[in-house]
Amino acid sequence: MSAYFENRAIVVPGDILYEGRIRAGNNTYRMGGRVYATHVGLVEYGRGVVSVIALEAGYMPMVGDIVIGYVVDIDVGQWIVDINAPMNAILKVPDAMEAPFTPELVMTEFLDVGDTIVAKVVDLDRRRTPILSILGGELGRVDEGLIVEMTPSKVPRLIGKKGSMVSMILKETGCRLVIGENGRILIQCADREDEELIVNIIRKIEREAHTTGLTNRVHDYIMRMRGVRNE
Amino acid sequence: MSEEKWRRVDGRAWNELRPIKIESGVLPNADGSAYIEMGRNKIIVAVYGPREMHPKHLAKPDMAVLRCRYHMSPFSTHPRRSPGPSRRDTEIGMVMRYALEPAIFLERFPRASIDVYAEVLQADGGTRCASITAAAVALVDAGIPMRDLVAACAAGKIEGHIILDLNDHEDKYGEADVPVAYMPRLNKVTLLQMDGVLSPDELRRCIELAIEGCQHIYELQREALKRKYEEVVEEVKGDE
Numbered sequence: 481m482s483a484y485f486e487n488r489a490i491v492v493p494g495d496i497l498y499e500g501r502i503r504a505g506n507n508t509y510r511m512g513g514r515v516y517a518t519h520v521g522l523v524e525y526g527r528g529v530v531s532v533i534a535l536e537a538g539y540m541p542m543v544g545d546i547v548i549g550y551v552v553d554i555d556v557g558q559w560i561v562d563i564n565a566p567m568n569a570i571l572k573v574p575d576a577m578e579a580p581f582t583p584e585l586v587m588t589e590f591l592d593v594g595d596t597i598v599a600k601v602v603d604l605d606r607r608r609t610p611i612l613s614i615l616g617g618e619l620g621r622v623d624e625g626l627i628v629e630m631t632p633s634k635v636p637r638l639i640g641k642k643g644s645m646v647s648m649i650l651k652e653t654g655c656r657l658v659i660g661e662n663g664r665i666l667i668q669c670a671d672r673e674d675e676e677l678i679v680n681i682i683r684k685i686e687r688e689a690h691t692t693g694l695t696n697r698v699h700d701y702i703m704r705m706r707g708v709r710n711e
Numbered sequence: 712m713s714e715e716k717w718r719r720v721d722g723r724a725w726n727e728l729r730p731i732k733i734e735s736g737v738l739p740n741a742d743g744s745a746y747i748e749m750g751r752n753k754i755i756v757a758v759y760g761p762r763e764m765h766p767k768h769l770a771k772p773d774m775a776v777l778r779c780r781y782h783m784s785p786f787s788t789h790p791r792r793s794p795g796p797s798r799r800d801t802e803i804g805m806v807m808r809y810a811l812e813p814a815i816f817l818e819r820f821p822r823a824s825i826d827v828y829a830e831v832l833q834a835d836g837g838t839r840c841a842s843i844t845a846a847a848v849a850l851v852d853a854g855i856p857m858r859d860l861v862a863a864c865a866a867g868k869i870e871g872h873i874i875l876d877l878n879d880h881e882d883k884y885g886e887a888d889v890p891v892a893y894m895p896r897l898n899k900v901t902l903l904q905m906d907g908v909l910s911p912d913e914l915r916r917c918i919e920l921a922i923e924g925c926q927h928i929y930e931l932q933r934e935a936l937k938r939k940y941e942e943v944v945e946e947v948k949g950d951e
Contacts (some may be wrong), residue, residue: 490937492851492932493857494857494897495896509816519851520851520936536851536852536853536854538854538855566822566823567822567823607821687943691947697950
């Protein structure tokens with residue numbers, strides 16, 4: 481019954497995190513009474529649970545996620561969408577438009593290969609293929625803006641506690657941000673310089689995700705960059 | 712001459728590794744990557760995935776497929792080699808796959824593929840082991856769930872001496888070469904090959920020596936993975 485690391489220490493796969501009775505949380509596995517890490521990240525010893533906050537991890541779709549995807553193919557009655565996951569997602573006609581599917585419908589007129597969409601994962605089917613929907617506010621095709629990608633496991637850092645980080649960024653820059661849980665972020669700003677600033681902020685958050693006091697540092701960074709620009 | 716005094720062609724002791732440098736996350740466009748220098752070997756490894764498998768008929772319904780490509784650049788050897796994949800490249804790709812597969816949670820990504828590309832930029836013996844070592848780091852950097860790291864290193868025999876981490880010369884003119892890949896925390900060997908002639912006792916000593924080498928390499932892999940983040944922590948502290 482013992483912990484092998486300090487809380488929030490950096491661990492790598494195969495590190496023994498705990499020996500004894502405890503629940504194996506995210507990014508860990510149990511074998512022979514021990515809990516091991518599966519990702520590089522920070523260990524967290526909670527009440528009755530050990531987990532690892534991954535610093536590198538791919539995106540696994542979950543129902544309810546907002547994702548940004550690219551249409552890569554068209555099938556009968558459905559679009560195939562790349563959402564940066566291990567498998568492509570499917571967007572069916574009834575989830576894309578109010579009108580029913582008829583043989584007369586020309587699907588490419590609505591969404592074509594190469595289009596970008598903001599969608600919601602509404603279901604995982606029997607083969608765990610994500611099913612998307614673009615019905616609803618904020619969802620649908622994206623016609624303008626800039627998309628940057630970041631490590632999906634670091635997206636919560638961009639959002640911050642109760643949205644503190646995004647709301648601060650939005651307040652300071654006045655841009656529109658759509659954060660996809662799959663690590664793609666859509667930036668829409670009035671001018672090019674603000675877009676660039678946000679890209680740099682995202683890179684900074686991604687690089688420093690494992691440090692503390694990040695929101696304050698990002699705030700200082702925005703102020704500093706503003707100062708440079710106004711001179 | 713005693714074992715302690717005896718020196719190899721490059722001046723190393725019998726149980727001495729070549730100087731090793733590992734770096735993770737060197738390629739911005741790959742999902743994960745690593746670069747290794749092991750003596751005069753220079754290898755870069757890129758990992759992509761888990762991603763949709765193409766061609767689709769090769770996908771497995773219950774697990775991901777790991778694909779490894781090992782390739783030596785034409786300028787990596789003297790004299791220059793043919794740029795296409797050789798029979799040897801194909802075999803080493805397969806051997807890398809066998810060595811890495813037990814460490815990866817492939818069953819978590821049905822119908823997907825994980826692709827590992829190892830490119831040898833400069834070769835000096837023991838490239839398969841260096842490639843496996845770097846590939847393990849690159850896989851972790853790609854965020855692929857792993858049971859453990861995989862460290863690899865060879866042992867062998869030259870002029871009757873059992874030696875660790877053979878270079879090109881020792882590989883060519885020695886009596887035997889035993890590459891071993893090893894999962895240090897789980898204490899499991901994932902690759903064992905032998906080229907040459909050894910007695911059962913010598914083979915046992917080679918394996919033990921190679922595993923010792925792997926444990927040392929494992930520490931370097933850990934450092935390489937952590938360094939990327941620790942540097943940022945230091946930098947942030949410096950700012951405040």
